[in-house]
Amino acid sequence: MTNKTHFLDEPYGAYYHREVLKEDEELTRVGPGTPCGEYMRRFWHPVAVSDDLKGLPKAIRILGEDLVVFRDGSGAVGLLELHCAHRAASLEFGLIEERGIRCCYHGWVFDVDGKILKMPGVEGNLKDRLYQGAYPVVEKYGLVFAYMGPPNKKPEFPDSANFHLPGYQPAIPTVNVWPCNWPQAKDNNMDPAHAAILHDHEAQNGVGGYSGFSPAFADFGVMDWADTPFGMVYIVTRRVNDNVWVRLGESVLPTNMHVPSGKEDGKEVHEPDFVSGAGWLVPIDDEHTLRIDLVLIPDTVERFQPEIYGQDGNRPYELRQRIPSDYDAQVSQRPIAIHAMERLVSTDKGVIMLRNLIREGIRAVQRGEDPPGIVREPYTIVPTYGSNTVIHIPPAPTEEEDERLLRETGQRVATQIIEGGGSHRLIPDR
Numbered sequence: 001m002t003n004k005t006h007f008l009d010e011p012y013g014a015y016y017h018r019e020v021l022k023e024d025e026e027l028t029r030v031g032p033g034t035p036c037g038e039y040m041r042r043f044w045h046p047v048a049v050s051d052d053l054k055g056l057p058k059a060i061r062i063l064g065e066d067l068v069v070f071r072d073g074s075g076a077v078g079l080l081e082l083h084c085a086h087r088a089a090s091l092e093f094g095l096i097e098e099r100g101i102r103c104c105y106h107g108w109v110f111d112v113d114g115k116i117l118k119m120p121g122v123e124g125n126l127k128d129r130l131y132q133g134a135y136p137v138v139e140k141y142g143l144v145f146a147y148m149g150p151p152n153k154k155p156e157f158p159d160s161a162n163f164h165l166p167g168y169q170p171a172i173p174t175v176n177v178w179p180c181n182w183p184q185a186k187d188n189n190m191d192p193a194h195a196a197i198l199h200d201h202e203a204q205n206g207v208g209g210y211s212g213f214s215p216a217f218a219d220f221g222v223m224d225w226a227d228t229p230f231g232m233v234y235i236v237t238r239r240v241n242d243n244v245w246v247r248l249g250e251s252v253l254p255t256n257m258h259v260p261s262g263k264e265d266g267k268e269v270h271e272p273d274f275v276s277g278a279g280w281l282v283p284i285d286d287e288h289t290l291r292i293d294l295v296l297i298p299d300t301v302e303r304f305q306p307e308i309y310g311q312d313g314n315r316p317y318e319l320r321q322r323i324p325s326d327y328d329a330q331v332s333q334r335p336i337a338i339h340a341m342e343r344l345v346s347t348d349k350g351v352i353m354l355r356n357l358i359r360e361g362i363r364a365v366q367r368g369e370d371p372p373g374i375v376r377e378p379y380t381i382v383p384t385y386g387s388n389t390v391i392h393i394p395p396a397p398t399e400e401e402d403e404r405l406l407r408e409t410g411q412r413v414a415t416q417i418i419e420g421g422g423s424h425r426l427i428p429d430r
């Protein structure tokens with residue numbers, strides 16, 4: 001008898017699906033001491049929006065840890081453990097000082113690095129020996145990035161070439177909390193097949209906003225995937241009349257992605273554009289993910305917050321049912337999607353590759369090594385490869401030959417882009 005939980009091979013067989021199998025804990029758990037949690041703690045992650053830090057501290061949860069983020073009167077940003085070192089009152093009720101934050105309960109004052117500046121009325125020298133737990137931060141692109149790993153392993157900040165492209169600036173970021181485990185949101189980043197189905201609902205209904213997809217995405221195209229120095233890309237190559245359109249979507253491990261414009265329709269020939277909607281999927285805890293979208297806009301316009309369709313649960317339920325989008329599909333895969341209950345097929349090759357890359361990183365950390373993608377050289381600008389390219393190449397005589405032509409063209413363009421340094425070459429005076 002086959003194991004019907006894994007592979008149901010008869011009609012009306014739901015009865016056999018008794019068991020909910022175990023999750024893939026190596027990838028899904030992110031708390032302190034877990035394999036993926038320790039891997040995640042080797043990278044810088046965005047945890048807050050710079051402009052949100054005005055006057056009041058903000059309680060946040062990242063990688064299963066409760067923290068407070070604030071900007072003190074001198075402009076310095078602090079990321080501290082939420083519970084006060086004295087008797088655990090939450091520092092979200094703390095008062096911002098010219099330097100540091102003052103606990104509301106007994107007035108202990110903590111600097112942004114955790115040093116105790118004041119301990120009113122307390123005898124002895126405890127103040128000079130004890131620290132509040134703190135994590136280092138940097139502000140970039142209007143976001144606050146944190147490093148939550150071992151202090152002696154702190155990497156350099158991997159500055160993204162995406163935000164150095166001449167003529168562009170980051171828009172006002174959009175932040176949403178997704179009530180689901182992080183890998184299922186991340187899987188989507190290497191799953192271009194869904195654009196032809198899920199996002200076609202949006203194209204058909206004339207919605208999609210700034211991030212929307214053109215009707216040209218309804219064609220699956222020829223799909224491929226390739227490794228990059230900092231992660232991987234998908235390569236989708238489509239025939240548009242006498243043109244071939246090559247689209248590279250990019251995953252920078254572990255939480256960053258670069259999605260080229262969805263407005264592309266392949267009708268106009270052009271070089272790789274590298275103008276991406278950047279995003280991050282940062283684990284809040286095992287069942288919640290912080291999604292930050294930060295698209296590029298021309299630097300000639302005033303900064304605004306573009307409409308990002310379908311990336312939150314705030315739409316009316318009926319509309320979510322009639323025109324479902326990414327949030328609805330991915331959050332509904334269960335709070336923690338169970339990989340053992342999936343049936344991965346040819347369109348999921350990128351998902352398999354991505355999970356393997358993450359697993360390699362997790363295991364490198366377990367062996368005591370730096371995971372792939374760690375930057376040790378100061379001021380490194382990490383190239384991006386996410387792009388649309390359109391080339392004039394008329395169709396081959398038969399459908400089969402044309403498919404081969406598309407695949408070869410896609411692979412050639414991707415290799416040229418990756419080996420040519422991606423968006424690096426567009427950045428002056430690097």
Ligand code: FES
Nearest residue numbers: 084086087103106
């Ligand atoms: S609990 Fe914070 S100062 Fe006492």
Ligand SMILES: [Fe+2]
Nearest residue numbers: 188194199326
């Ligand atoms: Fe999507």
